[in-house]
Amino acid sequence: MARLEKSVEGKGPGRRPVxxxxxxxxxxxxxxxxxxEAFSLPVGATVEALLRESFAAHPxxxxxxxxxxxxxxNEELAEPGRVLGDGDVVAILPPVAGG
Amino acid sequence: xxxxxxxxxxxRLTRERLDPSAVLAQTGDPSSGGTVLFVGTVRDAxxxxxxxxxxxxxxxxxxxKRLLExxxxxxxxxxxxxxxxxxxxxxxxxxxxxxxxxxxxxxxAEAFEACRLAIERIKHEVPIWKxxxxxxGSERWVEGTALRVAGTKRKRTGGRRGGTAxxxxxxxxxxxxxGQAGR
Numbered sequence: 001m002a003r004l005e006k007s008v009e010g011k012g013p014g015r016r017p018v019x020x021x022x023x024x025x026x027x028x029x030x031x032x033x034x035x036x037e038a039f040s041l042p043v044g045a046t047v048e049a050l051l052r053e054s055f056a057a058h059p060x061x062x063x064x065x066x067x068x069x070x071x072x073x074n075e076e077l078a079e080p081g082r083v084l085g086d087g088d089v090v091a092i093l094p095p096v097a098g099g
Numbered sequence: 100x101x102x103x104x105x106x107x108x109x110x111r112l113t114r115e116r117l118d119p120s121a122v123l124a125q126t127g128d129p130s131s132g133g134t135v136l137f138v139g140t141v142r143d144a145x146x147x148x149x150x151x152x153x154x155x156x157x158x159x160x161x162x163x164k165r166l167l168e169x170x171x172x173x174x175x176x177x178x179x180x181x182x183x184x185x186x187x188x189x190x191x192x193x194x195x196x197x198x199x200x201x202x203x204x205x206x207x208a209e210a211f212e213a214c215r216l217a218i219e220r221i222k223h224e225v226p227i228w229k230x231x232x233x234x235x236g237s238e239r240w241v242e243g244t245a246l247r248v249a250g251t252k253r254k255r256t257g258g259r260r261g262g263t264a265x266x267x268x269x270x271x272x273x274x275x276x277x278g279q280a281g282r
Contacts, residue, residue: 025158026228027240068245072226075160077248091158091226095243098155098162098186098227099139099198099218 015043020084022054023091024061031060041084047071048080050090061092068095111166112157114189117196125183126203133207135214139198141191146241149234153241155188155197158226162186165225168249169217173202177213180204184217186227223247 017040024032032054039053051071055062070093071078084090119138126134141153170182183201191197200217204210222244229241 023158025226026156026230026243029156030240070246072158072161075164077246091161093158093226093246094228094240096223096226096246097229097241097243098157098225099222 016086017041018043018045018084018086018088020050020086020088020090022050023089025091026094026096027064028061028092028094031064032058045084046080047073047078047082047084047090050084051080051092054092064094065092069093110159110163111170111184112159112162112186112188114187117185117187117199119196119199119201122183122185122199123201126181126201128181128203130179130205131181131203132205133210134201134203135207135210136202137198137200137214137218138196139218141193141195141197143193145231145233145239147231147233147237147239150193150231151234152190152192152232153197154190154230154232155186156228156230157186157188159188162225162227165249166221169220169224172249173213173217173220176216177204177209180209180213182213182217184221186221186225188227190232220249224249 019038019040021036021038023036024034029035037054037057039050041050041053051065051069055065071080072091072093073082073084073088075089075091078090119136123134123136141150143150166184166186170184173182174180181203183199185199187195187197198218198221200214200221202210202214202217204213224247226246228243231239231241233239
């Protein structure tokens with residue numbers, strides 16, 4: 001939040017939206033038909049809100065993610081309640097299959 | 100592809116063909132009495148048919164971090180070992196090396212233990228995905244296991260947790276298919 005407040009004056013409506021980049025991997029990338037997508041969200045929006053936007057735009061992504069959703073924000077795993085900041089890079093991580 | 104694939108030179112993730120002997124060489128040490136090398140290769144029997152090749156994809160920055168963490172953590176858990184990990188990404192043919200783990204230790208027991216620990220963790224904790232390209236031309240993502248938080252290995256099934264599972268926001272906490280994933 002600290003970094004949000006730096007770029008935002010005052011409170012309430014009229015504040016600049018938060019722009020984030022969402023990355024899709026594996027099955028999620030195929031389901032979304034793209035590897036990344038830009039979203040503009042209201043200040044205070046969470047990871048969960050971002051996912052809702054993504055699922056609305058690409059219902060197939062939601063079907064992929066029903067099994068288990070992991071999300072990273074700025075290259076670290078993050079909770080659904082995490083509040084997003086301007087410029088954050090969020091990644092949808094389907095079940096992994098390395099090795 | 101550029102985002103997924105910027106394997107820095109010297110990184111543990113690579114687009115280049117993996118040479119197991121080069122990975123092995125990194126664990127050479129005068130105090131070592133035993134070395135274990137695990138080499139994973141693409142096999143022809145896929146989940147849905149005969150595999151022609153497999154496309155490995157990674158979230159490179161996070162995968163590199165995780166591989167480093169695993170290496171460091173294995174070293175701290177099993178004293179005296181040297182560990183080298185490499186994972187390939189890109190399109191691999193049957194028989195090509197996808198992953199190599201080399202561990203040297205003063206004695207063989209530690210080397211086997213640490214090598215096993217490292218490869219199991221690679222399979223669960225690193226954001227890597229693979230798509231099978233079958234001989235008939237069809238493609239299919241391999242069903243994986245939920246990405247596990249580093250160091251939260253659970254032996255028992257059903258004990259999976261880690262705190263980063265995200266509910267399907269449209270479905271609420273009771274998203275189906277939970278709890279029995281993987282393994």
